[in-house]
Amino acid sequence: MGGLTSTKPEKITFSWKSPRIAYSLVYTAFGFFMLFFYTKHIVSIGITAKNFVGFGFFACCIISYLYFMWLAGKWRKIMIFWRKKESTLLNYPYQVNRIPVVIHVRFLAMVFLIMALIEHLLFLANSLYNIFKEASVCKYDLPDKAKYFFMKQFMHIFSEIPYSLPLALILTYMNFCLTFAWNFIDIFAILISVGLAKRFEQINNRLDSVKGKFAPQSYWEQVRLHYVQLCEMVEFVEMHISPIVLLSCTNDLYFICYQLLNIFNTLPYTINNVYFWYSLLYLILRTLCLFLFTSEINDQSKRPLLILKTIPTYAWCVELDRFIHQTSKDTICLTGMRFFFFTRKLVLSMVGTVVTYELVLMQFDFKNNELYSHENETVFRYECDFTY
Numbered sequence: 001m002g003g004l005t006s007t008k009p010e011k012i013t014f015s016w017k018s019p020r021i022a023y024s025l026v027y028t029a030f031g032f033f034m035l036f037f038y039t040k041h042i043v044s045i046g047i048t049a050k051n052f053v054g055f056g057f058f059a060c061c062i063i064s065y066l067y068f069m070w071l072a073g074k075w076r077k078i079m080i081f082w083r084k085k086e087s088t089l090l091n092y093p094y095q096v097n098r099i100p101v102v103i104h105v106r107f108l109a110m111v112f113l114i115m116a117l118i119e120h121l122l123f124l125a126n127s128l129y130n131i132f133k134e135a136s137v138c139k140y141d142l143p144d145k146a147k148y149f150f151m152k153q154f155m156h157i158f159s160e161i162p163y164s165l166p167l168a169l170i171l172t173y174m175n176f177c178l179t180f181a182w183n184f185i186d187i188f189a190i191l192i193s194v195g196l197a198k199r200f201e202q203i204n205n206r207l208d209s210v211k212g213k214f215a216p217q218s219y220w221e222q223v224r225l226h227y228v229q230l231c232e233m234v235e236f237v238e239m240h241i242s243p244i245v246l247l248s249c250t251n252d253l254y255f256i257c258y259q260l261l262n263i264f265n266t267l268p269y270t271i272n273n274v275y276f277w278y279s280l281l282y283l284i285l286r287t288l289c290l291f292l293f294t295s296e297i298n299d300q301s302k303r304p305l306l307i308l309k310t311i312p313t314y315a316w317c318v319e320l321d322r323f324i325h326q327t328s329k330d331t332i333c334l335t336g337m338r339f340f341f342f343t344r345k346l347v348l349s350m351v352g353t354v355v356t357y358e359l360v361l362m363q364f365d366f367k368n369n370e371l372y373s374h375e376n377e378t379v380f381r382y383e384c385d386f387t388y
Contacts, residue, residue, distance in 0.1 A: 009079035014072055024069055027181070030174040031062040034157070041156035053258045060251045061178040064185050067244050074240055085233040086199050088226050094202045101198045105191050112190070112286065116183040119282050120176060126275035127153060133269070185248045186290045192241060193294040193334065193342075199230050200300035204307070212310040220319035227304065227323070231332050234297060238334050245294070246336035252287040256354055259283060291350060294334045294342035301332035 006012065015021070035058035042051045088094070131152045135142055142148050150168035151158045157171065203226060210219070259280040267273045305327040311320060334342045340349070 009076060009083050012076040012079060014076060016073075021069060021072075024065060027174065027177055028062055028065045028069075030170075031058055031065065031178060034058055034171070034174070034178075035062060037157045037160055040160070049258070049261060053255070056251070056254055057182060058178070060185070060247065061181045063247060064181050064244065067247070068188075071240065071244070078237060078240055081236050082195075082233055085229045085236075088229070089199055089202050093206060095205050101195055104194050104198065108194065109187060109191060112183065112187045112289075113180070115282055115286075116180060119279055120179045122271075122275040122278055123179075126271050129269060129271045182251075183286070185244060185251065186286050189241070189245050189248050189334070190290055190293045192237065193297055196230075196234055196237065196334075197293070197296040197300050199233075200297065200303075203227055203230065204300060204303045207304055207307045210311075211307050212312065214312065214315040217317040217319050220317060220323055224319055224323045224326070227326070231301070231330065234301075234332050234334070242335050242337045245334055245342075246339065248290060249336050249340075252283065252290065253350065253353060255283055256280075256287060260354070287350075288347070291342065291347050295344050295346060298331065298333035298341070298343045301330075302327060 035055065038054050038058060042055065045051070128149065131149055132145075134152075135148065140148070146165065146168075147163060150165075150172070151163055154168065154171050158168075161167075203223065206223065259276075262276065263280070267276060305324065308320065308324050308327065331341055331343075336342075340346060
């Protein structure tokens with residue numbers, strides 16, 4: 001893709017022969033590579049609710065890579081449509097947000113990506129400490145510590161193919177990239193939601209100026225037209241991103257249930273507790289932000305109704321009546337492929353769903369008391385039978 005930094009969406013270009021698509025396909029191929037060996041590994045040792053999480057992680061990353069590549073081909077059309085519908089809100093009489101939308105988007109993206117980086121670094125520190133603690137307890141002689149670490153870290157791969165340091169470094173880098181892809185699914189949905197909600201907020205700010213006052217029919221006709229344009233923009237965007245939103249929600253719910261499954265386990269070391277609680281709280285925070293930011297679109301689209309109801313009877317007109325009918329009947333929001341709608345009520349539904357899934361996972365895994373991380377197994381019951 002090209003022209004992504006341009007202010008004119010017409011300059012956005014896409015080609016399946018571009019370098020960006022090439023290395024995206026490389027990441028996807030490595031994702032399939034790691035998924036294959038991980039699946040083979042858990043099938044050989046027995047699938048549980050705790051070791052299945054690695055399969056979910058790799059599968060989610062692969063799907064997201066493939067979908068974002070498809071979405072990249074549609075991005076120019078989406079941005080042209082978006083710019084056309086929001087163009088009237090960029091000029092008078094609409095107030096420009098005190099903090100530009102682009103600043104909100106960049107700030108949120110930076111915060112979430114930094115938190116994701118911290119989470120992954122803690123994961124590496126946790127794995128590093130546990131692996132070498134096991135070596136210390138079992139009194140292994142480690143002439144090549146790097147080899148020992150990578151063979152434990154990627155046991156499901158190096159138990160099938162010969163170990164090599166270049167491959168181990170590539171796998172570590174790919175795992176890092178897949179982790180950010182896993183985080184970006186939520187971040188993408190959040191940033192899109194911020195951009196859409198802020199435009200509805202501009203319409204609401206304009207309506208605040210006539211709250212409880214008289215306004216001519218031409219005023220209501222113009223505002224309603226702009227409101228309809230935003231609704232069309234939400235519907236168009238939702239049509240393209242709803243699959244990734246559905247993937248994001250199912251992924252978050254599963255990983256929250258997985259983390260909660262381990263909440264009563266006693267962790268032996270400080271680094272284990274730090275990593276576990278940070279990972280859990282970050283996941284919950286990211287999921288709540290996803291639900292709250294996406295539901296903000298629906299909140300802002302319903303706010304005009306509260307203002308319109310304050311208009312006095314003598315100021316009533318046909319356009320105002322149409323505006324009220326539209327805001328009260330239409331559900332303007334993002335969806336998970338129409339399986340569910342992002343409104344405030346969905347947060348409570350999510351809590352109930354987490355409880356239900358948690359009970360199912362507890363029944364599925366009641367015989368297994370070992371602790372796993374979200375990307376690789378971390379065993380605290382040392383058996384001291386490892387060989388190079």
